[in-house]
Amino acid sequence: MGDRTQYIGGLMLRVHFTGGDLARTRVADGPDPFWESVLSLHRLRETRLEPALSGWREHVARTDVSPLRQLLPLVPPRGYFPDFLTPAESARGFETGLDALLSTPRAQLRCEIGALAATAPLTPEARDIAQGSAAALELLGGALRAYQHSALVPWWQRITARIESDRTWRTRTQWYDGTEAMLRGFGPAMRWCPPVLEADYPVDKDLYLEGRGLLLIPSFFCRRAPVALADPALPPTLVYRANAGVRRQELPTLTAATGRHLARLLGHTRAAVLQALGGECTTSELARRAGVSLSSASEHASVLRDAGLISSSRRRNAVHHSLTPVGLALLDESPTPVPL
Structure with missing residues (x-):
């Protein structure tokens, strides 16, 4: 809702x-890929879109719009939309969330599509989903995957x-x-x-x-x-x-001079590792983005963490890294990628 x-x-x-x-x-x-998908469908319909999103909507309009025919009837511009479209499992990634959505119990589908019917006319596809039709759910899953790939992946960073x-x-x-x-x-x-x-x-x-x-x-x-x-x-x-x-103003701020001399401050490779973060990623992803070995990425991440520029946490078998406010402030002043 x-x-x-x-x-x-x-x-x-x-x-x-x-x-x-x-x-x-x-x-x-x-970011949660399913919440972003659903909420972005509402932004597509806005008559007054904030300037920062205008380019995104123009991009979506230039891509394949066929997934929208499946998705928009399930997500009206106002009011209720079914909870099964935003499964909790999507916090572990798009494919995990999609598996959970496709496994939604039939009773839940029937109840939530029924609630949707009270606010908007149902399409034949929505009625089939309410009945737990495997074919209808597969079509929905395909539409979500296509929309994610065309509308969100290019903007995911x-x-x-x-x-x-x-x-x-x-x-x-x-x-x-x-x-x-x-x-x-x-x-x-x-x-x-x-x-x-x-x-x-x-x-x-x-x-x-x-x-x-x-x-x-x-x-x-x-x-x-x-x-x-x-x-x-x-x-x-x-x-x-x-x-x-x-x-x-509550975030730490640094001078422009500090940003211009980021590579000098950290060294070219370590600066590139810091800039490669962008958002949260694992050590393996960090190594791939920065073009360094896994051991080198791990070593640089350790130094950056000790300096308070990134934070790290272990989840299952991977260490995830993200920028701290200090790291973000430093990169805010250094928009140009640092060459290795």
């Missing part, structure tokens, strides 16, 4: 926290960079100052009024976390108002506009 209407004063989403919920609240590790900037600020604020300090940094569309997070919303709604915590997902395509899942039984999730509440 998302913000598909102009906000009407007085209507809001109220997310009710307990002490345990504050401890279990976290920011997603990176830009999407990731904006989300990583927001995520880095919020996770560092949460780490050093606590979850409440992080929640206070969203305004004005979201306001922390302990123990409730209030947000402008198209309908009046209460979400009780009841010890489950809250997953906050920064989004490139989200509008001013955040988006929550319609089903309160699903894991509590709130998608918000990346960078909407990040105050740039």
